[in-house]
Amino acid sequence: AQSVTQLDSQVPVFEEAPVELRCNYSSSVSVYLFWYVQYPNQGLQLLLKYLSGSTLVESINGFEAEFNKSQTSFHLRKPSVHISDTAEYFCAVTPLGDAGNMLTFGGGTRLMVKP
């Protein structure tokens, strides 16, 4: 079985400041990793994913995440946040080779960007 821990339930930050949202996972097998975002009054959307290859993955809106196998982490970072980044962010994993690819989610981190 897998588990995902997002250490911060809320992260307040001022606009244009850098931010890091932490994600750690536990699994007895190798996993694929995802970050999903939920904007206010909207459904979950995929932000970025790590499947293989380079451990640093980027999204189209400036977020990046780095897979660290030794620390079992997949932290999400952005060097300069905007008001529009205010949302809830969920880290998720699914095991390699799992036919169904069911996602195991963390509890979420609410990013609150203040002007």
Next chain:
Amino acid sequence: GAGVSQTPSNKVTEKGKYVELRCDPISGHTALYWYRQSLGQGPEFLIYFQGTGAADDSGLPNDRFFAVRPEGSVSTLKIQRTERGDSAVYLCASSLLPGAGGPDTQYFGPGTRLTVL
């Protein structure tokens, strides 16, 4: 194109009643998932369909919960004898089957907010 749609968007029912929640996946997506998101928590897996069959229902909490996908497209999640603890947002997601490169992206619907009084 159209995304995943779920109806109703909100459902209020009384304890002990039966409810049905509907999911319309993206056209052509063979895989369909149901998740449940309780307040302040991340989504939790309930059941996964590949085509018409439930390939994995290990996340269903008990036998009051049941889901069908008779024609391999629309799915209905059915909850019998609802309890207050069933109150949550029920999310549906769909995807293509995984390829050689790994799992395909799961696309989520807006969810159905179920409130059991």
